Structure formats: C-alpha cells, structure tokens
Amino acid sequence: MTHPLVTPAGPPRVWDEQQDREALARTWHDPEGFLGWFYATTHQAIGKRYILTAFLFLLAGGVEALLMRIQLARPENHFLGPDRYNQIFTMHGTTMMFLFAVPVMEGMAVYLVPLMLGTRNVAFPRLNAFGYWMYVMGGIFLYANAATGAMPDAGWFAYTPLSGPQYSFGKGVDAWAQMITFTEISALCVAVEIAVTTFRLRAPGMSLNRIPLYCWSMLIQSFMVIFAMPAVMVASTVMLLNDRTIGTHFVNPAEGGDPILYQHVFWFFGHPEVYIIFLPALGFISAIVEANTKREVFGYPALVLSQVATGFIAFGLWVHHMFATGLPQIGEAYFTAASMMIAVTTGIQIFCWLATLWSGKVRMTAAMHFVFGFLFIFVMGGLTGVMLASIPLDLQSHDTYFVVAHFHYVLIGGALFPLFGAFHHWFPKITGRMIGERLGKLSFWLLFIGFNTTFFPMHILGLNGMTRRIYTYPASLGWASGNMIATVGAMIIALGGVVFIVNAIASLRSSVSAAPNPWNAPSLEWSVESPPPDWGFTYQPVVSSRSPLWADPALRTVVTGMRNDRREIMVTGVAEAEPQFRTVLPAASLWPFLAALGISIGFTGSIFAFSWYYVGAFLGALGMIGWFWPRPPKEIEP
C-alpha cells in the first residue's frame, strides 16, 4: 500500500509502507520473554496492564462487598464478627478507591490518550512503567499485609484518633497509610504523563479546540491529581503514619495534635478524588455518544469549560464531608453554595449530552446501554448530592445509608457504568476482537437492575436511621426488609459481573476480528488497525478538524521525515499544535521496574522501622542512576 505525501511543491512522492512498518516494528517492539515483560515501556502494554490489574482489584472489592451484604441481609446475623466486618469494609473502600477506580481510569488514559492525540507513546515512557510498577507493588503490599493478618480496620478514611497509635494496634493501619504512598506516586506519574502528552505531543494541527473531549477530561483530571494527591500523602504518610511509627504529634489529640486537621487535609484530597474518578468517565460518555449518534457532541466549548470549572470548584467543597464537626456557620454556608454550584457545571454537561442524543440518530450498542444507565443512575446520585449539600439535611443523612446510596449512585453510575461502556466501546480496538453485543446488553441489564435493587432501598434505610459501618442491627428498627432487598440486588450485580467476564473472555477467543473502525467513530485511534501496532501510527496524521476521521477517513495528510530506527516522536506547540521539533524517547528498560522495586522495599520496611526509608532511598537512587545512565546517541542524519 502506498501513501501520497502532501508537499507544497513537487509531485507526490510514494514510499514503501511495508518497509517502514518493519523498521518501526524493530525499533518499537519491547523485548520478548519473561524478563522482557519487565522491560516494557510502550503505552499500550502499560495501559493494558493497568486495566487488567485494576479489574482484578475490582473483583476483590466486589467480593468484599458481597461478604458485607451477606452479613447485613438479616438482623443480628453472625456471618461476620465485628472485627472481620470492620476489616472488610475498610478493604472494600480502600480497594475500590485507591486500587481500582483511580488506576483503571489512569490505565485507560495511558492506553487511549496517545492514540487519540495521534502520537506514538506518552511523553515519559519509563516514568509510565515506573508508575505502573509502584501501583502493582502497592496493591500487593496491602493485600500481602492483609493476608498475614495486618488488615486495616479504621475505614478507608482512617480518622484519627481511632486510627492512631492508642486505638489501632498492629500493622494494619500502617500498611493502609503506606499503600496510599505507592498508589499516589503512581497517580502522579500518570498525571504528569497525560498533561505533558496532551500539551506537547498532539498530532500537528490538533489545536486546543480540536482535542477530543476525552483527552480534555483527562487533562483536567491530571491537574486535579497533581494538586490533590499530595494532600492525601501528607495526611496518611506524613501525619498519620509518622504519628504511629515515630511518635510525631500532628493529628494525635493525646499528644496535642488535632484530629480535625487530619479531616481537612484528607478531604481536601478526598473530595476532588471523586471528580478525579468521574471526569475521565465523562470523557468516555462524550466519545461513546459521539460515535453512536453520528454527530459531534453538542456544545464542545461548554463541555470543556464546565469540566475546567468542575476541576476548580471540586477543590472548594471538601468541608461538606465535615458538616457534623460543628464548624462556624458562615463557612458552612459558603460550602453549601459551592457544593450546589458544582451541580450547575455537571448539569450543563448533562444537557449537552441530552441535546446530542436528541438531535442525533441513536445507535443502541452495548456501550450506549451503559451511557443511558449512566444518565439514569448518575442524575439521581447528583440530585441526592444536592440534598447532601444542605447542612440541615446533611446533619440527618451524614454517615447513614442515605450517603452510602448517594455515593454509590454517583461513583457506580458516574464512573463504573461509563467505564463498562468504554470497555465495550474500545474492546475491539484494544483486543482486535469484536465484543459480544448480546451478552454485553444482558450484563448491562443485570447490572442496572441489580444496582438499583441494591442501592435504592438504602436511601430509605438511611432516612430511617440506619448508620453506616455497623456490622449488625436489631430487628426492632424496621431495617430488615430493606437490607434483604439490597442483598438480593447485590447478588444480581454479581451475576451481571459474571456475564460481563464471560462475555469478555468469550469475545477474546472468538474469531471475529475487528476492523480498524467498527463504530465509524471520528477520533484518531480508530484510524489504525485493531489492535494498534506498538508504534501506533506508521505515519503521524495531520489534523484539520475536531472529527478527523469524519472529515477525511483516509487521513491523507501525514507527517513524513520521522526516523524509523529510533523511537522518534514529534513535539508540537501547546495551543496550535504546530510542529516544533522531533525528540527521541528512551528504549525499553528494566530500570524503572528495579527502581520501583527498590523504593517498594524501603516503603515496606518503613512500617516496621523508619530507617528502611534510607534503604529505599538508596536502592531507589541506584535504580534511577541506571534509568538515566546516558547512552551514546545514534548519529543524526543531516
């Protein structure tokens, strides 16, 4: 196959695509074999690993949820004791927030963003690999501790002084606090990757107003990560862990510390965290809706600006998690208004999607089913969120099952349903196989019905006084039937999950291979074959539209002159994406893995003795020296 080169002067040149692909394959292919697996730095390999690992943690968190639902099915049940139950709800929240929701969104972005932007890899491939290894090791660290008996039991928020040295014995809470360091380092790595990639590696011509909406979501999310994640590391590692292990006095009231300070710092992270999980999901919605309504999403500027505003406002409402602590009233009124204001920016986005659906021709793929599930569930969760922003209502519903219902509506409806939709939407691209639509829709209906059966009754349970985090309850309070319904719903969700997994595995094994663009979607990742080659684009496209594949399905304008014998990429300008210079990405390397391993050894030891930090610093430094060891550059042709 040949490509004509568009040049201002002279006749079109032809070149041999096959030869170029072979050269690129030699340059971009990660080493083979068991050891080679640890060398990988292509964004597709790392992205897939993120997604798969996160789904394994979703499975673990889901099993934990089922155990809780079994315990609560009947009043005065003896399935789990208080110690086990407290450990399991702590592990459930921790797993879902830190080991599933954020990493899976990061993994999707690591995979999709470079392809959508029309570049060959993320900006810092080794940092990307390092981030993944830190995440995996953090997850293993937490679960290995749990398996050996050091299971945290102070909740995923670990309020002091309950989580402090006087009330939480053993190493469980220490493991929890240090796991956060692992995963937040990983999140920060990805955030830097995505921000720099989006700003500087876009295909020529993809000016800011042509970036796919999903990439905008990820860009905003990345900035939120950069501002929010350090806060939780300050809370968990600097304050809580040091209070526990070396006796500092940050948040331990017995030593003059302030437990409310911990809450402020934790929620300064904790509230943006919700939007960190949720913004990528909004990006999925835009992409899926666009592909399945055959029109550009209505209100591109409004959507982008709403998300930017969400990114800012999200940092101004953490106090609504602390209304019951009795803060000054004037401040509370401010946080009420801020919490409700975020409903405006979210509302605008919902209206834009509704306008898109209304004016477009809707094609009901399995992915679109999840989009409609999102609209139903998330809107209800958002509206109960408006209720919780009201201080008097919050004082009644805070820490009850009303809140449990609310945030599962927001997080499952607002993030998990879009994610599952994205899974069905991009499955052909990532695996090269079409996903089973019929089973996909079946899993949707099971999940949708199961979800509402589980969580809707919890609104009523909460208003009827059922508090959170209780391992049992007496029969006399009228909570038994609601809990039984919720447990039945949880079983239906589990069934939906099984169908989802069966469908994924069966589709992987099926022989129906996917075309490059099965949905006729407009963004660049659909221009390459499924699955994409390691180098993404053999010839980087030049973009002149917000929907490049609809404007020119053949993408005839491409960049030439990139070298094939080293991992070369084009760097473009922030605003207009005009080509600026070529740069070379580092080759595959074992060092990011070794550096992550060294640092992990230090972090693991640190919950036993502070001196292990020195070990970690030393080993990590060794890893970094190897990582950055200069190599003679391949000579540059004139």
Add this chain to the structure above:
Amino acid sequence: MMPGPQSSLDAAGSAARVTGHLLWLFVIPLAIIFVIVVAIAVVAIFRKHRESGRPAVETERGLTRMVTGASVLTCVILLGLIAVSVSTGKAISDRAMPRNALTIEVTGNQWWWSVRYLNDDASLIVTTANEIHVPVGRPILIRGVSADVIHSFWVPGLIGKRDLIPSRVTTEWFTAEREGNYRGQCAEFCGLQHAHMAMWVVAESPARFQAWMNAQLGDSANPVTPAEQQGQKVFLEHACALCHTIRGTTANGQVAPDLTHLASRLTIAAGTLPNNRGNLAGWITDPQSIKPGNHMATVPLAAEDLHPLLDYLGSLR
C-alpha cells in the same frame, strides 16, 4: 421499611421537624427534574428523525437555546434551594437557641454514652449513662465531648448529628415536641463495637421529668433483703467496683457507666439489650459474646453470687 424508633421521617424534635420539611422541599423539585431528564433521554432513543427537516444550523440554534435555558433554570432552582437551606440552617443553629435551655453534657466513650445534667450548683448535677430524659417543650443544649475517639451524637427523631471530638467541645440544641422514646445511635465509626453504641432519649412531661430528675439526684437505694445485701457485697468485692460507680457505696470507678440507678433504665450495654434480669445475667456472665471486643471484663462469679448480684442491681431504681 416503615419508620421505626430511629427514623428521621417521624420527627418529634424542633430541629428534626424543620429538617423534615426541608427534605420535601428538596425531594419534590429534584424528583421532577430527574423524571424530565430520564424522559428526554428515553424519547431520544425512539424518536423518529425527519430526513428533510429544518437546516442543521437552525436545529443547533434551537438546541443552544434549550441548553442555555435549562442551565439558567438549574441556577435559579439551586439558588432557591440554597436560600431555604440556609434559612433552615439558621433556625436550628446555636444562635437561634432560646434561653432557659437545659444543658446536658454527653461524653462519647468506646462504646457507650456518659450523660451529665450540668448545673451551677454541683449538688444538682445528675450523672447517668446511655439514657437521656428530657422535658417536652424546653430547649435542650447538648454539650458534646469525647473521652477517646470521635463519636457522633444522633437522635434522628429529634435532632441531626453532632460529632463528639476529643480535645474539643461541640454543641447543638433541640426542643422535644412530643412525648415518646426515641432511639439514637453513634454515627461516626468509632471502632469494634460502633454498631452497639446506641441510647434512648425519653421525652416526657415536665412534671414526670422533674420526678425522674429528683430520683436520679439521690444516692443508690440501700439493699433491703439479705439477698440484696449479699449482692452489694459481691459487687463491691469483685472487679465491678473498679470500673463502675454506685453512688452511696464505695464503688467509685470512672471508666464505665454509672450504675447508681441502673434499674430505672430501659436498656443495658448502650442500647444493646432490654433491661431485664435475664439479659443482665447474660451480660454479666459473658459480655464478650454479646458485644465482642467491648471493654467490660468477664468477671468470674460463683453461681451462688450471681443471683444476689442480680437482686441487688435490680433494686437500684
């Protein structure tokens, strides 16, 4: 799923009542919005598109108008909700508290509530545990403190939550408007037995409240029968007296509920069990199987000691 004794939907306190009204002020418009959004989405799926309709530009303009209108409407509705919410918040805030309030200090402990009726005259301070009596019609100021971790005071039928935080004092107030027994429960996760940290608030007429108050002010009843006397001896000579106080005796422990008028209470073990002889026997013999992990020690008692002890505790009205 009907409202039980711990429901916020069956309000009998000033704060809970206005909050209950506010709930409906929110729920009704929000439910309407929800129905409209879902309806638009569903219709969009099945809507038939006219092939030769209006030009695309005009359609886009119409959509812009609709989206802008909906966004403005959202702002207006939210402003209205903020206004009613803030005004309700003011009505239940500490500043709005009438004078002549009765101040009750509630101390959160893992996993029970210590209750003191404060008074400038120290001899009129009443101490009890896990049960709060309040007169109907008089404002009650809850002064919240904690002895260990963070707890949260919550009686849904009467008043919303206020955290009890070590090293701080928090306050909230309400007026009970209807007689009755209202269950409350700790709302902030406080460790192993968070689930079994409940209490009852008994709202009664001022006269009955005063009678209760007078009874609580007194020392414990002296044992009358030989069995009761034997039981008191058992209590004082075993570990019980190290943790519990029974005023009028040498039992002066400060780390566990005051038992001076134990027999007058509705429940034992912080709302875990109804207060009767059988439950009390079970609780004393094996507190760890009823409330695993709680801080009450299992005190080995000879069989012949248990019944006199129960007789004695049963006499502490």
